[in-house]
Amino acid sequence: xxxxxxxxxxxxxxxxxxxxxxxxxxxxxxxxxxxxxxxxxxxxxxxxxxxxxxxxxxxxxxxxxxxxxxxxxxxxxxxxxxxxxxxxxxxxxxxxxxxxxxxxxxxxxxxxxxxxxxxxxxxxxxxxxxxxxxxxxxxxxxxxxxxxxxxxxxxxxxxxxxxxxxxxxxxxxxxxxxxxxxxxxxxxxxxxxxxxxxxxxxxxxxxxxxxxxxxxxxxxxxxxxxxxxxxxxxxxxxxxxxxxxxxxxx
Numbered sequence: 001x002x003x004x005x006x007x008x009x010x011x012x013x014x015x016x017x018x019x020x021x022x023x024x025x026x027x028x029x030x031x032x033x034x035x036x037x038x039x040x041x042x043x044x045x046x047x048x049x050x051x052x053x054x055x056x057x058x059x060x061x062x063x064x065x066x067x068x069x070x071x072x073x074x075x076x077x078x079x080x081x082x083x084x085x086x087x088x089x090x091x092x093x094x095x096x097x098x099x100x101x102x103x104x105x106x107x108x109x110x111x112x113x114x115x116x117x118x119x120x121x122x123x124x125x126x127x128x129x130x131x132x133x134x135x136x137x138x139x140x141x142x143x144x145x146x147x148x149x150x151x152x153x154x155x156x157x158x159x160x161x162x163x164x165x166x167x168x169x170x171x172x173x174x175x176x177x178x179x180x181x182x183x184x185x186x187x188x189x190x191x192x193x194x195x196x197x198x199x200x201x202x203x204x205x206x207x208x209x210x211x212x213x214x215x216x217x218x219x220x221x222x223x224x225x226x227x228x229x230x231x232x233x234x235x236x237x238x239x240x241x242x243x244x245x246x247x248x249x250x
Contacts, residue, residue: 001025004048008034044079076118090125094130096111133159133160155227164238183229184233
């Protein structure tokens with residue numbers, strides 16, 4: 001089966017492409033660097049031609065409100081139009097647990113627009129809502145840093161390793177469209193501030209995390225379970241300790 005992976009050279013994309021190729025599928029890893037650009041349309045029609053499944057893992061190069069909205073809106077419209085024209089049978093998009101609850105953030109408003117475009121397109125689809133990647137803990141630290149302190153919410157988080165995310169994406173790619181949202185997450189829940197303090201200790205970073213229920217998360221206030229999937233979510237296997245041990249060895 002021919003499968004096109006938009007964002008196929010990124011963190012999740014690289015792992016997903018490898019998994020699907022091992023299973024014998026013809027997989028195209030699409031990105032601007034490989035001559036396939038969902039913003040300009042370069043190479044898109046040719047890449048989509050003959051594909052049965054398209055997986056959209058692309059992310060905006062900028063998180064600024066205007067730029068991120070333009071990215072997801074333009075990319076989504078171009079990609080879905082090309083898929084409809086080519087007769088693609090299944091569109092898969094990776095999004096975020098809590099997207100509809102995080103609309104104070106420009107990034108999550110843009111992700112909601114992306115999801116709405118998919119639902120309204122008429123394409124058979126599966127939207128995967130993932131919890132935050134463990135690999136993004138460093139980015140959370142950077143976003144919340146205030147001098148020597150890290151200001152973070154005490155809300156719950158259930159982070160998932162990129163390895164598990166890619167396994168789920170590959171699994172859904174080989175299944176039937178659900179025409180709805182499925183949630184995935186890691187096997188453990190933590191308080192966000194507590195987890196980041198644990199991460200800093202592991203990486204021998206002396207900075208202190210200041211936990212507060214009122215601290216914003218990328219511009220959005222959090223309720224206790226905003227970032228946590230529902231009870232019927234699919235859960236990955238790698239714990240924080242597993243993930244950290246594997247990455248420390250690299």
